Amino acid sequence: MSSLLPLAPADYDAWYPLWQGYLTFYQSSVADDVTKLTFARLTGGQEPMGGFIARDEAGDAIGITHWITHRSCWTAGDYCYLQDLFVASGARKRGTGRALIEAVYVKAIAMGCSRVHWLTQESNRTAQRLYDEVAARSGFIQYRKILD
Numbered sequence: 001m002s003s004l005l006p007l008a009p010a011d012y013d014a015w016y017p018l019w020q021g022y023l024t025f026y027q028s029s030v031a032d033d034v035t036k037l038t039f040a041r042l043t044g045g046q047e048p049m050g051g052f053i054a055r056d057e058a059g060d061a062i063g064i065t066h067w068i069t070h071r072s073c074w075t076a077g078d079y080c081y082l083q084d085l086f087v088a089s090g091a092r093k094r095g096t097g098r099a100l101i102e103a104v105y106v107k108a109i110a111m112g113c114s115r116v117h118w119l120t121q122e123s124n125r126t127a128q129r130l131y132d133e134v135a136a137r138s139g140f141i142q143y144r145k146i147l148d
Contacts, residue, residue: 002057006050006051007053007066018053018088062088078112079115082118
């Protein structure tokens with residue numbers, strides 16, 4: 001990895017294939033209008049959210065992460081939810097995922113957040129090896145109800 005910078009509006013074309021790779025990995029899809037809205041929210045500076053993009057020595061985008069801050073009833077400082085993390089398959093195991101997580105930590109500290117948290121699928125053992133090195137498991141199980 002050569003550089004890691006906050007996502008900017010000019011990064012859309014580099015970000016999009018990584019976003020699609022992330023969605024494919026989780027066997028999901030997001031409508032094009034929602035994808036465009038998401039990117040605008042991540043880069044517009046008006047929402048409590050943002051992201052980072054990692055590039056290799058050639059300048060090619062190899063990883064992304066997104067964060068969202070939210071209030072908590074348990075602390076004065078907001079929590080920072082690391083919502084998405086994806087590294088291109090050819091760029092894995094080089095420290096990019098760790099660097100993206102650490103960038104979110106730095107951003108969260110700068111914003112006065114009291115915690116960073118995230119989710120992963122139980123079957124994503126490769127990612128869990130990294131996560132076990134950079135954070136503690138909460139012991140909680142997620143439940144959800146989709147509201148359309």
